[in-house]
Amino acid sequence: MDETIRIQVNGEMKDWRGGMTVADLLRELEIATDRVAVEVNLEILDRTTFAEYRLRDGDRVEIMSFIGGGTLCIGEGTSMIALHG
Amino acid sequence: MTDDRLIIAGREFKSRLWVGTGKYKSFAETQKAIEASGADVVTVAVRRVNITDRSKENLLDYIDPKKYTILPNTAGCYTVEDAVRYSRLARAAGVSDLVKLEVIGDEKTLFPDTAGLIEAARILIKEGFIVLPYTNDDPIVAKKLVDIGCPAVMPLAAPIGSGLGIRNPYNLKILMESVTVPVIVDAGVGTASDAALAMEYGADAVLMNTAIAGARDPIAMAEAMKYAVWAGRLAYKAGRIPKKLYATASSPIEGML
Numbered sequence: 001m002d003e004t005i006r007i008q009v010n011g012e013m014k015d016w017r018g019g020m021t022v023a024d025l026l027r028e029l030e031i032a033t034d035r036v037a038v039e040v041n042l043e044i045l046d047r048t049t050f051a052e053y054r055l056r057d058g059d060r061v062e063i064m065s066f067i068g069g070g071t072l073c074i075g076e077g078t079s080m081i082a083l084h085g
Numbered sequence: 086m087t088d089d090r091l092i093i094a095g096r097e098f099k100s101r102l103w104v105g106t107g108k109y110k111s112f113a114e115t116q117k118a119i120e121a122s123g124a125d126v127v128t129v130a131v132r133r134v135n136i137t138d139r140s141k142e143n144l145l146d147y148i149d150p151k152k153y154t155i156l157p158n159t160a161g162c163y164t165v166e167d168a169v170r171y172s173r174l175a176r177a178a179g180v181s182d183l184v185k186l187e188v189i190g191d192e193k194t195l196f197p198d199t200a201g202l203i204e205a206a207r208i209l210i211k212e213g214f215i216v217l218p219y220t221n222d223d224p225i226v227a228k229k230l231v232d233i234g235c236p237a238v239m240p241l242a243a244p245i246g247s248g249l250g251i252r253n254p255y256n257l258k259i260l261m262e263s264v265t266v267p268v269i270v271d272a273g274v275g276t277a278s279d280a281a282l283a284m285e286y287g288a289d290a291v292l293m294n295t296a297i298a299g300a301r302d303p304i305a306m307a308e309a310m311k312y313a314v315w316a317g318r319l320a321y322k323a324g325r326i327p328k329k330l331y332a333t334a335s336s337p338i339e340g341m342l
Binding site for chain 1: 131132133134150155157173177178179
């Protein structure tokens with residue numbers, strides 16, 4: 001159960017603690033659970049399942065939120081995208 | 086103007102100026118500009134959270150979702166799949182079913198891919214989204230979007246960020262006459278007179294980002310836009326005089342020597 005798992009979070013491959021839930025992951029990354037969307041292997045999770053959803057080796061996780069864009073863009077690969085209203 | 090409310094899909098909006106939140110120098114500037122604009126709808130993009138630097142502030146710390154309607158967009162999406170995926174993410178992250186749907190067709194012009202737009206809108210409406218589509222100034226496409234259930238349409242005035250103003254006023258007028266839903270002129274506004282003109286033509290609202298954020302003084306421009314939209318709306322409701330080629334005296338002839 002406590003073996004490490006290798007998962008990709010927002011494009012970044014890293015080792016994490018085995019058996020961890022999405023809520024654990026968000027806590028460790030210091031991301032507040034409100035106003036984020038979490039997608040695991042292209043499936044969007046219901047916010048109410050964050051605490052139960054256990055991550056597995058090889059999972060691809062995307063944690064998304066709202067931004068203004070332009071010079072304030074967050075995350076990789078977004079700086080070249082023209083954003084507007 | 087307080088009784089002149091804009092209603093879309095049963096929601097009431099106080100302001101007929103909607104603003105984007107991109108391209109500002111700081112969140113503080115974004116906040117001040119939005120306040121000066123008087124807008125109650127602000128658009129945001131959906132992107133990955135920065136997981137390596139959590140010190141970065143969050144836009145929503147500056148724009149209170151209780152005070153403003155947060156309208157997520159699908160900016161940067163070039164395919165139906167991406168636009169649908171980002172819309173679903175926005176709904177999962179947010180509090181409402183509203184989405185400003187963009188399916189971009191081309192990087193250079195950022196013109197909408199209207200075929201893709203209709204397809205994505207159809208999927209999202211079936212899933213219960215309130216789809217506000219960013220579209221071309223094409224009345225036929227606008228009618229199709231309304232037919233499939235869009236409660237408003239958002240035609241462009243000119244390419245995104247171009248500041249060219251209304252490039253095809255006649256198409257926009259035909260579009261406004263062709264649909265029964267609110268029309269929000271979106272993209273291409275350069276300065277206050279462009280916004281006023283859009284409202285004088287009969288637009289129900291104007292959405293802009295670059296014209297404010299890119300101005301030398303964004304906060305002053307935001308205020309200018311507020312008055313421009315008001316003035317344009319009032320002029321539209323007041324009913325302008327017809328244009329004539331020759332003069333008509335406005336002072337009486339009687340009593341002259």
